[in-house]
Amino acid sequence: MSERLEGLLRMAFPEARAVDVVDRTGGGDHFHVTVVDGAFSGLSLVDQHRLVYDALAGPLEDGTIHELRITTRGEE
């Protein structure tokens, strides 16, 4: 499942400097995703996280993701 989420994030953020997906519990439904992408620079954290939610809308809506933690960064 982590690979599926990483694939969706890579597709949504093709220029990302880093995409990381951690299965927090090993159960395949509690995830912490991190995306570092220059495209985030200048966006509020709310808008940054909305882009991540959009990228993962499928697994969020079908219930695959039970809990999602998000960390986003613009250029370091």
Add this chain to the structure above:
Amino acid sequence: MSDLRDRIKNTIEQEPVVAFIKGTHEQVYCGNSDRALQALRGVGAGFTAVDVLPDPRIREELSALSKWPTIPQVFVAGELVGGADIVQELAATGELEATLDERLGESWRRPGDERTVSVTEGPGLRLLPS
């Protein structure tokens, strides 16, 4: 627009700090909701909580209004500040206090001033949990 959505909208607009959570300020049923409340408590903010659990439509209408898919959701002066991750991150960097200062002046510093309100019950109206 539904009555429920109106009540949610009014609550967001009228409460200086409002957190939509799973549970109440006294009994939280979700780790993420708890993280958001702890972040608010950590900076000494008073807040109003709304429990989304009594009726699934609360969450549906809230997310339709806020364009934010998950719970919790924290609003300050009518504007979405974020979910648990953002509120926690802002608290850690000092930006949460800055945001509260900027939008509310000093009035938000009310440690322990916490309450939970319902958006499904109004005067003369009581909806059964579905």
